[in-house]
Amino acid sequence: MSEIHQKPIPNLPKSDLPKLVILGAGFAGLKLARNLKNQPFQVILLDKNNFHQFQPLFYQVATAGLEPSAISFPLRKIFHNSKNVTFRMAEVARLDADRKRVFTDMGFLDYDYLVLALGADTNYFGSETIEHFASPMKTVSEALYIRNKIISNYERAVNIERMEDRKSLMNMVIVGGGPTGVELAGAMAELRNNVFPKDYPELSFKNMKVVLIEAGPALLGTMSKEAQEHALDYLTKLGVEVMVETKVKDYNGKVVSLEGGEILETDTLLWAAGIKPNKIGGFSDEMFAPNGRILVDEFSEVTGMSNVFVLGDGSLLKEDRFPRGHPQVAQTALQQAENLAKNLLRDKKGQPRKPFRYKDLGSMATVGRKLAVVDLPFFKFQGFFAWLTWLLVHLMAILGVKNKLFIFLNWSWNYLSFDPSLRLLIKPRYVRASERKEPIEQKTTD
Amino acid sequence: MSEIHQKPIPNLPKSDLPKLVILGAGFAGLKLARNLKNQPFQVILLDKNNFHQFQPLFYQVATAGLEPSAISFPLRKIFHNSKNVTFRMAEVARLDADRKRVFTDMGFLDYDYLVLALGADTNYFGSETIEHFASPMKTVSEALYIRNKIISNYERAVNIERMEDRKSLMNMVIVGGGPTGVELAGAMAELRNNVFPKDYPELSFKNMKVVLIEAGPALLGTMSKEAQEHALDYLTKLGVEVMVETKVKDYNGKVVSLEGGEILETDTLLWAAGIKPNKIGGFSDEMFAPNGRILVDEFSEVTGMSNVFVLGDGSLLKEDRFPRGHPQVAQTALQQAENLAKNLLRDKKGQPRKPFRYKDLGSMATVGRKLAVVDLPFFKFQGFFAWLTWLLVHLMAILGVKNKLFIFLNWSWNYLSFDPSLRLLIKPRYVRASERKEPIEQKTTD
Numbered sequence: 026m027s028e029i030h031q032k033p034i035p036n037l038p039k040s041d042l043p044k045l046v047i048l049g050a051g052f053a054g055l056k057l058a059r060n061l062k063n064q065p066f067q068v069i070l071l072d073k074n075n076f077h078q079f080q081p082l083f084y085q086v087a088t089a090g091l092e093p094s095a096i097s098f099p100l101r102k103i104f105h106n107s108k109n110v111t112f113r114m115a116e117v118a119r120l121d122a123d124r125k126r127v128f129t130d131m132g133f134l135d136y137d138y139l140v141l142a143l144g145a146d147t148n149y150f151g152s153e154t155i156e157h158f159a160s161p162m163k164t165v166s167e168a169l170y171i172r173n174k175i176i177s178n179y180e181r182a183v184n185i186e187r188m189e190d191r192k193s194l195m196n197m198v199i200v201g202g203g204p205t206g207v208e209l210a211g212a213m214a215e216l217r218n219n220v221f222p223k224d225y226p227e228l229s230f231k232n233m234k235v236v237l238i239e240a241g242p243a244l245l246g247t248m249s250k251e252a253q254e255h256a257l258d259y260l261t262k263l264g265v266e267v268m269v270e271t272k273v274k275d276y277n278g279k280v281v282s283l284e285g286g287e288i289l290e291t292d293t294l295l296w297a298a299g300i301k302p303n304k305i306g307g308f309s310d311e312m313f314a315p316n317g318r319i320l321v322d323e324f325s326e327v328t329g330m331s332n333v334f335v336l337g338d339g340s341l342l343k344e345d346r347f348p349r350g351h352p353q354v355a356q357t358a359l360q361q362a363e364n365l366a367k368n369l370l371r372d373k374k375g376q377p378r379k380p381f382r383y384k385d386l387g388s389m390a391t392v393g394r395k396l397a398v399v400d401l402p403f404f405k406f407q408g409f410f411a412w413l414t415w416l417l418v419h420l421m422a423i424l425g426v427k428n429k430l431f432i433f434l435n436w437s438w439n440y441l442s443f444d445p446s447l448r449l450l451i452k453p454r455y456v457r458a459s460e461r462k463e464p465i466e467q468k469t470t471d
Numbered sequence: 472m473s474e475i476h477q478k479p480i481p482n483l484p485k486s487d488l489p490k491l492v493i494l495g496a497g498f499a500g501l502k503l504a505r506n507l508k509n510q511p512f513q514v515i516l517l518d519k520n521n522f523h524q525f526q527p528l529f530y531q532v533a534t535a536g537l538e539p540s541a542i543s544f545p546l547r548k549i550f551h552n553s554k555n556v557t558f559r560m561a562e563v564a565r566l567d568a569d570r571k572r573v574f575t576d577m578g579f580l581d582y583d584y585l586v587l588a589l590g591a592d593t594n595y596f597g598s599e600t601i602e603h604f605a606s607p608m609k610t611v612s613e614a615l616y617i618r619n620k621i622i623s624n625y626e627r628a629v630n631i632e633r634m635e636d637r638k639s640l641m642n643m644v645i646v647g648g649g650p651t652g653v654e655l656a657g658a659m660a661e662l663r664n665n666v667f668p669k670d671y672p673e674l675s676f677k678n679m680k681v682v683l684i685e686a687g688p689a690l691l692g693t694m695s696k697e698a699q700e701h702a703l704d705y706l707t708k709l710g711v712e713v714m715v716e717t718k719v720k721d722y723n724g725k726v727v728s729l730e731g732g733e734i735l736e737t738d739t740l741l742w743a744a745g746i747k748p749n750k751i752g753g754f755s756d757e758m759f760a761p762n763g764r765i766l767v768d769e770f771s772e773v774t775g776m777s778n779v780f781v782l783g784d785g786s787l788l789k790e791d792r793f794p795r796g797h798p799q800v801a802q803t804a805l806q807q808a809e810n811l812a813k814n815l816l817r818d819k820k821g822q823p824r825k826p827f828r829y830k831d832l833g834s835m836a837t838v839g840r841k842l843a844v845v846d847l848p849f850f851k852f853q854g855f856f857a858w859l860t861w862l863l864v865h866l867m868a869i870l871g872v873k874n875k876l877f878i879f880l881n882w883s884w885n886y887l888s889f890d891p892s893l894r895l896l897i898k899p900r901y902v903r904a905s906e907r908k909e910p911i912e913q914k915t916t917d
Contacts (some may be wrong), residue, residue: 032796034630035630035631035632036629036630036631036632036674037673038672038673064869072899074896074898075622075626075894075895075896076895076896076897092538092540093895093897094538094893094895097895097897099670099894100668100892101669101670101671101894102670102890102894105669105670111673113629113630114626115630115898130631131629165897166897166898168898180521180560183482183559184480184481184482184559184561184577184578185481186481186520187483195845223547223551224545224547224551225547226484227482227483227484227557228482275839342823365508377917405499427884428615428878431877431880434877434880435875438873440628442873444548445546446550447540448541448545449521449522449524449540449545449614450519450520450521450545450548451520451522451539451540451543451612452520
């Protein structure tokens with residue numbers, strides 16, 4: 026992965042303030058940095074990308090509904106007017122808690138406070154072949170890759186004579202019945218129902234399958250019975266084949282074999298079945314829970330380290346209500362960051378820290394173009410109004426007026442035209458060997 | 472390049488109409504296909520991309536002002552409602568004029584009429600090292616690559632301690648004083664003047680150079696003296712170092728050596744110095760002019776072949792006014808396509824063809840955020856009003872209401888905010904060896 030330079034990261038602004046280093050600019054890391062804007066800390070934010078990614082809408086990038094730029098936010102721009110926040114694009118490799126030092130591919134950094142907000146990556150549950158052949162969707166690049174793969178599969182399919190030989194290029198199998206899988210399946214089904222037949226009049230789409238596979242007994246396992254049943258109903262109406270209590274045994278790039286022995290032919294296996302927290306070196310094994318999350322106390326501080334905190338998907342706070350940890354969703358990350366920001370300021374003022382208390386604000390998932398399911402703590406509803414609610418909530422959560430405006434226009438346009446217009450197979454420019462030494466090439470090819 | 476399948480391209484709609492095959496969906500090819508919508512021809516349009524690219528705005532993609540999708544148009548969408556037009560994504564390799572057959576990487580095609588509209592690629596005038604290390608901008612992918620390269624260079628620069636060692640990452644050298652070079656230089660200078668200092672407060676931009684090199688005696692060689700002088704004046708005011716009558720001898724990826732012996736340090740050499748027509752096999756040498764353009768008659772028909780036509784950059788019609796051929800610009804391509812479409816229909820009706828007559832509609836170039844130079848046949852003007860004219864003309868030329876709307880909003884936004892917001896270093900997902908067999912991977916890596 027990252028080579029570790031044995032020199033300090035240079036050109037950081039001089040400051041007498043305590044140095045707070047945040048690793049990762051996802052929901053948790055970005056929220057914390059923003060809440061500490063112009064506060065008495067020198068905040069240094071590291072991420073391997075120079076932008077924040079809005080994960081809840083990846084599926085719309087994958088299905089040609091939104092541009093990557095619509096849901097990606099340049100981090101330097103976010104902190105233009107906050108002198109105490111510095112961003113660096115770097116990959117973190119290892120922590121040395123005794124020396125209070127983190128090592129990255131751009132050099133090392135010494136800290137007074139360290140916050141790990143590294144998020145999670147796709148979990149293939151140990152299957153190397155699935156990891157090798159399936160398409161994950163945990164970054165905007167991976168979402169864009171899915172879009173390109175699907176379009177190129179169709180451009181190939183039209184040039185294949187026998188329908189039998191085309192099938193695996195046209196079928197789509199999505200594994201994982203959580204919100205991501207449900208939203209992907211719905212959007213893919215609508216592409217098949219409304220868009221592809223117009224794009225590829227030469228092809229017949231009656232036998233094109235969109236299959237959604239869930240290992241558990243129901244879709245949207247964490248949501249209410251009503252939500253689960255409506256989501257299933259909506260997907261079925263869109264022509265998605267939903268298979269619950271079904272496990273994928275293996276995938277060779279062409280054929281998915283299920284544990285029941287059944288097989289599904291597809292070139293496109295979208296894997297949204299699970300996540301595992303991103304790790305860096307420097308933690309002892311007993312600091313991790315079995316699921317790879319780092320054990321923290323009610324102040325998000327790592328048990329056994331001082332002034333090292335973990336937020337979001339990678340943290341595990343044992344609580345009676347959540348014996349196996351809080352849900353690994355944006356809400357948890359945002360609320361933990363909010364709480365930590367306040368506690369850090371309380372430390373400064375010599376006030377006692379307040380423990381983190383998770384507040385369930387509810388959850389929602391959208392199915393296709395005008396239906397959704399919404400669970401609020403004391404109120405559940407589904408259908409068109411739920412979809413409008415989903416739109417509104419996500420629009421509000423999007424950073425920046427421009428992105429809000431452009432996404433709103435895109436959604437209105439796609440809704441009215443029934444035709445997401447981003448079916449572009451834009452191929453990355455050929456990367457020359459001579460250029461592979463550059464970080465950007467390195468990261469795209471190593 | 473492309474493997475040539477010895478089988479016909481399958482799944483084409485049956486038709487008794489004469490088969491017109493168009494190679495290339497640039498300005499000429501797309502215009503011809505659109506003018507023959509629902510006319511008595513079976514039109515088969517081939518392009519190696521599944522979208523049309525609006526070249527005049529590549530420089531805005533390269534300088535983070537516009538998204539690739541804003542200037543790329545899915546070809547299948549354009550022809551949703553024209554039953555007689557079929558699109559295929561394919562790379563053309565060779566023509567067999569005697570058998571009236573073209574060979575592509577997706578199979579071969581037989582034609583009654585063949586139209587080459589293959590456009591042109593970057594011309595390095597024989598320098599292999601420049602071709603190897605310089606960045607061209609003849610596709611939207613190359614434009615995006617330039618954006619990523621520049622941003623990654625800056626992310627690297629902030630992590631380099633000594634200013635001396637940063638220089639070549641920060642400097643930009645643009646070769647070619649035509650509209651593309653002028654527009655690139657202006658936009659780059661504005662990034663340096665207005666955007667980068669806010670993004671990279673750690674760096675000093677006084678010694679960051681933006682250099683524009685032109686071999687001829689003046690910028691915008693084909694335009695009026697007024698236009699040339701104003702463009703030079705505008706660029707100089709933006710802080711661009713303009714060097715005319717200067718030739719680049721060589722470039723090693725770090726240092727540009729000029730023929731005068733002078734050198735310029737830069738990691739970023741943008742090459743907009745010349746073009747050469749794209750070629751396919753099957754033409755005899757005497758059919759080409761020295762500059763690689765194919766000789767055609769006043770009906771754009773290749774001299775020595777029947778029913779084979781060439782449009783746009785690749786065609787050369789000798790005319791008293793244009794002894795060395797018409798200007799290789801969008802206007803020529805569009806007017807030739809217009810004329811050919813009419814002549815093909817005249818053929819059908821047994822009417823005589825009308826010869827092509829080039830009508831100069833003028834030319835324009837924009838310099839930075841609110842200045843431009845415009846030459847109309849009987850009227851020349853420059854400055855802010857010229858810039859508004861430039862905006863309007865290009866907005867009108869853009870396909871599709873949605874793209875018009877989004878580009879207009881983007882431009883208004885960037886103009887008011889002084890801050891193009893697309894500074895995202897989105898890296899293509901790692902392409903696995905196992906996937907390289909797929910066309911998309913093949914094209915990105917062959």
